Amino acid sequence: MPKAARKPARKAPATRLVPLVALAHARSGDKGDTxxxxxxxxxxxxxxLLVKEVTQARVARHFKGMVKGVDRFELPNLNALNFLLHGALDGGGTISLKTDAQGKVYSTALLRMEIPVPLTLARKVKA
Amino acid sequence: MTDRIVRVAAGQGFWGDWLEAPVRQVQGGPIDYLMMDYLAEVTMSIMQKQKSRDPKYGYARDFVPLMERILPDLAAKGIRVTSNAGGVNPRACAEAVREVARKLGVSDKVRIALVTGDDILPRLDELLAKGHALTDMDTGRPLADIRDKVLSANAYLGMAPIVEALRQGGQVVITGRVTDTGLTLGPLFHEFGWATDDWDKVAAGTVAGHIIECGAQSSGGNLLRDWRKVKGLANPGFPIVEATADGSFIITKHPNTGGVVSVASVTEQLVYEMGDPHTYITPDGVADFTSIRLRQAGKDRVRVSGIRGREKTAMLKVSIAYFYGYKAVGTLVYSWPDAYDKARAADQILRQRLKDLGLEFEQVLTEYVGVDATHGPLAGKPSPDAPEVQLRVGVRAREKAPVERFTREIAPLVLTGPPSVTGFAVGRPEVQEVVAYWPALIDRREIEPFVKVEVLDA
Known part of the structure; x- marks a missing residue:
């Protein structure tokens, strides 16, 4: 079949999915069961990009089944976002039976999340 | 002169932190104050239990031998100490430190001060009767629900009694439940004579205190960014605040120490345990973390400025600990081939046996360490070639008997369950008492009149 020289109906999105670990660092802690x-x-x-793509709704979807609710706060002065993950610690503190009862490494679980990054920027990010 | 520098160094970030840190802070370069934070949320209940067994105890006892090591330097250099090591018995702690000072012949030079009034356990029924419900801030339940199970109850005090103790000449100030940040705020307000209603200064000191209150966690310890590049953590430099009268400060560490002080290391600590960043509430005021400006100002030096604050609230936080029940955690390690499948099969068998025994638990939680313990389902499917997987089962109950019986059901799995199992030499799991935390609020007017400062005789 000869190659048709037709244009794509729609321009392909000029983005690539990049895990947050390539774009951000993180630290977590606990307050009760949050x-x-x-x-x-x-x-x-x-x-x-983090402000635009790492939304409260997407983080809630990322942690579906692991947390009961998410709040997001912006700290542009520190180039940081703060997320509160409610009900994340199985009771929290001393009650929780989890290895990570105090949420010390929840930070790294968020860094697994992938967000669409414009190709121009994605090329500069170490994969 | 407004460019005078006051140096507040972190010596301990929690009860159990690195014992060499305070010694190296005192000996490794100039500091004016050493702050040592010992109290976590349920620490007070552990101390209350120790005090009930022996009225001489109820404080962080390892603070005393630590002071023995540094008292001669404190005396020679005039370094002052602020610490909440006093737990539920600041007087006993202060007297023990004075004994050590006497033994070393420095008790006339290093005066020991103590702060009391945070402990409201003896006043709890009186406060409830007056209509203070001490409702759980998280669940909304009234304290009456668990009143008979309460083990300790302490209001979080702010900097005021520390400022007063320093004014009266205390060189080692020992408190009970004073906030972590108050241990840094006290020295700064004492030295600079700031007005306690200068809310921006309160916020600045609060942020300084927050940055150093977890010890090396702001100077390279537990730092995720470029963690391989953090060198010398065998001898980590704990953080030091170099404050000036305008409310700005530098975070740094002593020369010839490991770790790193960078915008990244300070930022990671700033977001640690953060709630709403606009409203970081302490007994002394409210800090707005969205106002903080950070700038690298040299090697291992970060300048912190621009901090804004708001007026303190009418309420103080109260930390209540109560007896909840019992828990135990048992672990076994299964090896290749089929490590994960074997561990899962063992979990099924264990659960069936617990059921057949008629044991009732509030919760039975299974985790597979190496597969899902920290990231849950986000970690994806385990590798079929995994060399080993640790089965980790935790149980919790209000009664002791089922938990006790559970601890005897782990070892039998070795000879009566799936093959290739090891890692049981640690012995039978331990039954642990669960002491739970109950955060509440109380009108500060019920607390502040009871707060007392005392400087002990030499």
Missing amino acids: ANVGLIALEPAYYP
């Missing part, structure tokens, strides 16, 4: 994750852009240029 874990917090502070997500910090590795470069100031990545921060607007």
Whole structure:
């Protein structure tokens, strides 16, 4: 079959999925049964992307079945977002039977999340 | 002169932190204050239990031998200490430190001060009768629900009694439940004479305290960003605040120490245990973490400025600990081939046996370490070639008997369950008492009149 020289109906999205671990670092802690994750852009240029793509709804979907609710706060001064993950610690504190009863490494679980990154920027990010 | 620098160094970030840190802070370079934070949420209940067994105890006892090591330096250099090591018995702690000071012949130079009034356990029924419900901030339940199970109850005090103890000449100030941040705020307000209603200064000192209250966690310890590049953690430099009267400060560490002080290391600590960043509430005021400006100002030096604050609230937080029940955790390790499948089969057998025995638990939680223990389902499917998987089963019950019986059901799996199992040499799991935390609020007018400062005789 001869190759048709037709144009694509729609321009392909100029983005690539990139895991947050390539764009941000993070630390987490606990308050009762709530874990917090502070997500910090590795470069100031990545921060607007985090604000746009790492939404409260997407983080809630990422942790579906693991947390009961999510709040998000912006700290543009630190190029950081703070997430409160409610009901994340199986009772929390001393009651929780979890290995990570105090949510110390919830931060790294968030860094598994992938977000669409414009190709121009994605090329600069170490994969 | 407004460019005078006051140095507050972190010596301990929690009860059980690195014992060499305070010694190295005192000996490794100039500091004016050493702050040592010992109290986590349920620490007070452990101390209350120790005090009920022996009225001489109820404080962080390892604080005393630590002071013995550094008292001669404190005396020679005039370094002052603020610490909440006093737990539920600051007086006994202060007297023990004075004994050590006497033994070393420095008790006339290093005066020991103590702060009391945070412990409301003896006043609990009186406060409830007056209409303070001490409702759980998280669940909304009234304290009356668990009143008979309460083990300790302490209001979080702020900097005021520390400032007063320093004013009266205390060189080692020992408190009970003073906030972690108050241990840094006290020295700064004492030195600079700031007004306690200068809310931006309160917020600045609060942020300084927050940055150093977890010890090396702001100077390279537990730092995720470029963690391989963090060198010298065998001798980590604990953080030091170099504050100036304008409310700005530098975070740094002593020379010739490991770790790193960078915008990344300080930022990771700033977001640690953060709630709403606009509203970081302490007994002394409210800090707005969205106002903080950070700038690298040299090697291992980060400048912190711009911090804004708001007026303190009418309420103080109260930390209540109560007896909840019992728990135990048992582990076994299964090896290749089919490590994960063997561990899962063992879990099924264990659960069937617990059921057949008629044991009732509030919760039975199974985790597979190496597969899902930290990231749950996000970790994806385990590798079929995994060399080993640890089965980790935890149980919790209000009664002791089922938990006790559970601890005897782990070892039998070795000879009566799936093959290729090891890792049981640690012995039978331990039954642990569960002491739970009950956060509440109380009108500060019920607490502050009871707070007392005392400088002990030499």
